[in-house]
Amino acid sequence: AQSVTQLDSQVPVFEEAPVELRCNYSSSVSVYLFWYVQYPNQGLQLLLKYLSGSTLVESINGFEAEFNKSQTSFHLRKPSVHISDTAEYFCAVSDSGGYNKLIFGAGTRLAVHP
Amino acid sequence: DTEVTQTPKHLVMGMTNKKSLKCEQHMGHRAMYWYKQKAKKPPELMFVYSYEKLSINESVPSRFSPECPNSSLLNLHLHALQPEDSALYLCASRQDRAATEAFFGQGTRLTVV
Numbered sequence: 001a002q003s004v005t006q007l008d009s010q011v012p013v014f015e016e017a018p019v020e021l022r023c024n025y026s027s028s029v030s031v032y033l034f035w036y037v038q039y040p041n042q043g044l045q046l047l048l049k050y051l052s053g054s055t056l057v058e059s060i061n062g063f064e065a066e067f068n069k070s071q072t073s074f075h076l077r078k079p080s081v082h083i084s085d086t087a088e089y090f091c092a093v094s095d096s097g098g099y100n101k102l103i104f105g106a107g108t109r110l111a112v113h114p
Numbered sequence: 115d116t117e118v119t120q121t122p123k124h125l126v127m128g129m130t131n132k133k134s135l136k137c138e139q140h141m142g143h144r145a146m147y148w149y150k151q152k153a154k155k156p157p158e159l160m161f162v163y164s165y166e167k168l169s170i171n172e173s174v175p176s177r178f179s180p181e182c183p184n185s186s187l188l189n190l191h192l193h194a195l196q197p198e199d200s201a202l203y204l205c206a207s208r209q210d211r212a213a214t215e216a217f218f219g220q221g222t223r224l225t226v227v
Contacts, residue, residue: 032213043118043204043218044157051213090156094212100145100164102206102216104156 002027002095004105012111015083021076021108023065023091033074034092034102035065044090050074086112116141120205120219128227129195135222137188137205143217144210146188148180151202151221163188164210195226 007022025031032051036044048059055067065076074091091105118139127133137146144165149157162170163182177199179191188205202223208216 034215036218041202041223043220044206045218046215049215096212100162100169100210100212101159102147102208103159107154107156 002031002093002101002103004091004093004103006091006105006108008108009106010109010111012113013081014113016080018079019077019081019085019110021089021091021110023074023076023105025072025074025091025093027093027095030096032094033065033067034094035063035074035076036090036092036104038088038090038107047076047089081110081112083112083114085110116217118205118207118217118219120203120222122222123220124223124225126225126227127192127195129197131195132191132193134192135190135203135205135224137190137207137219138186139207139217140186141207141217142185143207144185145208146182147206147208147216148188148190149204149206151204153201157204161190192224195224197226200225 003026005024013019034049035047037047038044048057050057050067058064063078067074088107090107094102121136146163148160151157159172160174161180166182177194181189202221204221205219206216208214
């Protein structure tokens with residue numbers, strides 16, 4: 001069965017600083033990886049996804065993530081954060097043997113300070 | 115249209131009430147999901163429907179009863195809930211294969227009194 005570990009429950013950072021949110025997964029078959037963002041009292045929005053092909057994927061608002069099969073990781077990075085990036089970030093995994101399950105990590109609270 | 119619409123947005127119900135949560139999508143997705151999310155926790159999978167058939171039940175108590183009347187609609191019937199069932203209930207949909215993203219609704223904030 002697939003699982004996801006997000007190593008940091010909270011990440012405080014100053015505005016315009018770089019940030020990395022860590023995600024590790026476990027699966028015995030092909031995996032598909034996602035980062036979702038959740039703002040207070042809202043649903044989840046897809047930030048970016050890795051399905052196949054290039055291991056580096058980017059979002060339209062400056063986030064990127066790299067799929068690393070040997071380290072079973074899918075870390076999220078942004079070179080310069082804004083106050084508006086303050087939110088909860090969830091890494092999620094789906095695999096080819098999972099009967100359509102989409103499983104989430106515990107989440108990382110990104111708090112951007114001025 | 116990439117929207118998943120959930121109604122109502124907020125619901126307060128007593129422990130003896132019966133209520134239903136509704137979810138609708140018009141993206142032609144054949145997999146639909148119910149998740150429960152407590153404060154400061156990740157979404158927790160409850161049910162998955164695939165082609166209108168229940169494919170996954172994550173050992174959810176019977177006081178939660180899902181229904182998928184057609185490919186666009188998903189309901190969650192609630193009966194005799196407990197205060198600890200208070201949470202944000204999220205609906206999601208996607209194509210019926212793992213290599214696709216899921217689209218989420220804004221959720222129903224449920225309070226059981």
